[in-house]
Amino acid sequence: MADLLPEHPDFLWRNPEPKSSYDAVIVGGGGHGLATAYFLAKNHGMTNIAVLEKGWLAGGNMARNTTIIRSNYLWDESAAIYEHALKLWEVLPEELEYDFLFSQRGVMNLAHTLGDVRESMRRVGANKLNGVDAEWLDPQQVKELCPILNISDNIRYPVMGATYQPRAGIAKHDHVAWAFARKCDELGVDIIQNCEVTGFVKDGNRVVGVKTNQGTINTEKVGLCAAGHSSVLAEMAGFRLPIQSHPLQALVSELHEPVHPTVVMSNHVHVYVSQAHKGELVMGAGVDSYNGYGQRGSFHVIEHQMAAAVELFPIFARAHVLRTWGGIVDTTLDASPIVGTTPVENMFVNCGWGTGGFKGTPAAGLTFAHTIATGTPHELNKPFALERFETGALIDEHGAAAVAH
Amino acid sequence: MLLISCPNCGSRDETEFHYGGQAHVAYPENPNALNDREWAEFLFYRDNTKGAFAERWLHSTGCRQWFNMLRDTVTYEIQAIYPMGTARPDAAPPAPESGTASTAPDSTTTGTAAPSIAATSIATSSAPASTTAPEGATK
Numbered sequence: 155m156a157d158l159l160p161e162h163p164d165f166l167w168r169n170p171e172p173k174s175s176y177d178a179v180i181v182g183g184g185g186h187g188l189a190t191a192y193f194l195a196k197n198h199g200m201t202n203i204a205v206l207e208k209g210w211l212a213g214g215n216m217a218r219n220t221t222i223i224r225s226n227y228l229w230d231e232s233a234a235i236y237e238h239a240l241k242l243w244e245v246l247p248e249e250l251e252y253d254f255l256f257s258q259r260g261v262m263n264l265a266h267t268l269g270d271v272r273e274s275m276r277r278v279g280a281n282k283l284n285g286v287d288a289e290w291l292d293p294q295q296v297k298e299l300c301p302i303l304n305i306s307d308n309i310r311y312p313v314m315g316a317t318y319q320p321r322a323g324i325a326k327h328d329h330v331a332w333a334f335a336r337k338c339d340e341l342g343v344d345i346i347q348n349c350e351v352t353g354f355v356k357d358g359n360r361v362v363g364v365k366t367n368q369g370t371i372n373t374e375k376v377g378l379c380a381a382g383h384s385s386v387l388a389e390m391a392g393f394r395l396p397i398q399s400h401p402l403q404a405l406v407s408e409l410h411e412p413v414h415p416t417v418v419m420s421n422h423v424h425v426y427v428s429q430a431h432k433g434e435l436v437m438g439a440g441v442d443s444y445n446g447y448g449q450r451g452s453f454h455v456i457e458h459q460m461a462a463a464v465e466l467f468p469i470f471a472r473a474h475v476l477r478t479w480g481g482i483v484d485t486t487l488d489a490s491p492i493v494g495t496t497p498v499e500n501m502f503v504n505c506g507w508g509t510g511g512f513k514g515t516p517a518a519g520l521t522f523a524h525t526i527a528t529g530t531p532h533e534l535n536k537p538f539a540l541e542r543f544e545t546g547a548l549i550d551e552h553g554a555a556a557v558a559h
Numbered sequence: 560m561l562l563i564s565c566p567n568c569g570s571r572d573e574t575e576f577h578y579g580g581q582a583h584v585a586y587p588e589n590p591n592a593l594n595d596r597e598w599a600e601f602l603f604y605r606d607n608t609k610g611a612f613a614e615r616w617l618h619s620t621g622c623r624q625w626f627n628m629l630r631d632t633v634t635y636e637i638q639a640i641y642p643m644g645t646a647r648p649d650a651a652p653p654a655p656e657s658g659t660a661s662t663a664p665d666s667t668t669t670g671t672a673a674p675s676i677a678a679t680s681i682a683t684s685s686a687p688a689s690t691t692a693p694e695g696a697t698k
Contacts, residue, residue: 385607396603398580399632443578444561447609447633452560454574487603544599 183207189519382482579615
């Protein structure tokens with residue numbers, strides 16, 4: 155007889171049945187939903203709340219991103235919220251009592267054209283004025299920090315320099331979600347998996363309940379944290395969002411000895427790569443051009459990204475792709491998120507983080523919790539209101555975000 | 560990679576095409592009459608449908624002509640391709656679930672196949688060049 159399987163390790167959260175009513179319901183049990191619930195409980199004393207997840211906890215984009223954390227955005231509004239997120243990342247392992255291996259190994263954003271160089275230097279200047287650590291590296295300094303990078307002139311788009319943010323880095327995404335989930339659970343938050351929202355109950359223009367495949371749940375407030383599916387939920391609630399959902403792909407190689415000490419991103423030739431703690435090379439590809447909810451994309455997007463990776467990192471030519479996958483990202487036309495109130499009373503939305511939501515997780519949670527609890531936005535998310543598409547006060551972060559957000 | 564049937568050039572790889580977003584969004588007849596909300600709707604708000612979605616494509620490295628496509632944004636199945644300026648055809652019927660195979664008397668299937676796979680080849684009459692993405696339709 156085979157030995158009995160070992161005992162399951164301690165569960166990090168309960169799996170409760172939904173109660174008939176809550177003070178607030180968060181739709182979406184990914185990083186942002188869990189962080190929001192955590193800050194609602196911790197900062198605002200709202201513990202009679204639930205997080206509804208249609209699949210399994212953190213199985214959407216939280217499981218599919220490339221885990222890059224940085225705050226070197228151009229505009230004041232973005233620098234403020236992303237830098238606040240980075241400061242939270244620096245204290246969260248202790249606060250959540252969970253070491254999710256936040257590694258501040260630095261992030262380089264390469265420049266390959268004169269336009270890139272000018273834009274990058276401008277961004278370094280803007281970052282410094284906003285208190286974000288940033289420096290400009292010439293090609294030789296790039297090579298010193300990341301010796302496997304090909305800085306020769308003999309490639310299609312030679313490396314002409316890079317911006318560098320030393321405090322940026324990567325973290326273990328699954329563990330981040332689990333850390334938040336465990337703390338939420340300790341604080342009394344109900345995390346309900348396999349609970350898909352199928353509609354909303356409204357009294358006039360005020361939301362008073364959530365219909366789910368596990369029954370109707372009464373609630374005073376609803377916060378939407380559904381990333382690529384935000385438009386679907388908004389339609390159920392009776393309003394529109396300026397969001398387009400696209401497949402975004404990423405891939406990992408098999409395990410290698412440590413060869414890549416930092417994180418390298420290139421918007422121009424389009425690749426971003428780091429090496430995970432375990433040893434895989436983690437690379438992000440581009441979005442598919444078409445709208446899609448299929449959590450998979452076209453292979454030519456992967457090929458394009460690999461071509462760029464091999465030119466920049468010749469030693470990758472012999473690495474094998476282990477796995478590719480896709481997630482659904484919620485893009486806005488100014489490449490900035492939407493965090494705030496909606497046309498429906500007591501319903502709030504956190505979406506539009508597009509290709510770069512992971513790094514924003516703590517700040518999204520903090521500001522969205524504040525917005526839900528008080529009914530008015532936090533200073534940091536005030537500029538990211540839905541109304542900006544009417545007022546024209548857009549926050550154009552395509553330069554700092556691009557797809558390699 | 561989608562295999563897209565250009566109305567002028569026939570089936571070509573997706574890489575020959577450019578995506579043009581939601582179809583049938585007309586420029587406002589009188590832009591000056593719009594308020595900020597309505598103008599924002601025109602500029603920034605597009606449908607983000609999960610399911611059959613009418614969208615524009617450009618065969619940019621072929622005939623350089625625009626056309627419309629009805630495509631499922633979950634399965635990526637291309638359900639119809641039709642000219643610019645014509646109305647959106649009805650969405651193709653959803654893939655039959657078990658037990659709901661077509662009972663239509665004019666079914667085009669031969670009748671020799673198992674009933675559970677009948678009716679998968681129905682195309683709307685207004686979809687002259689409908690095709691199917693090769694790797695799609697897993698759902």
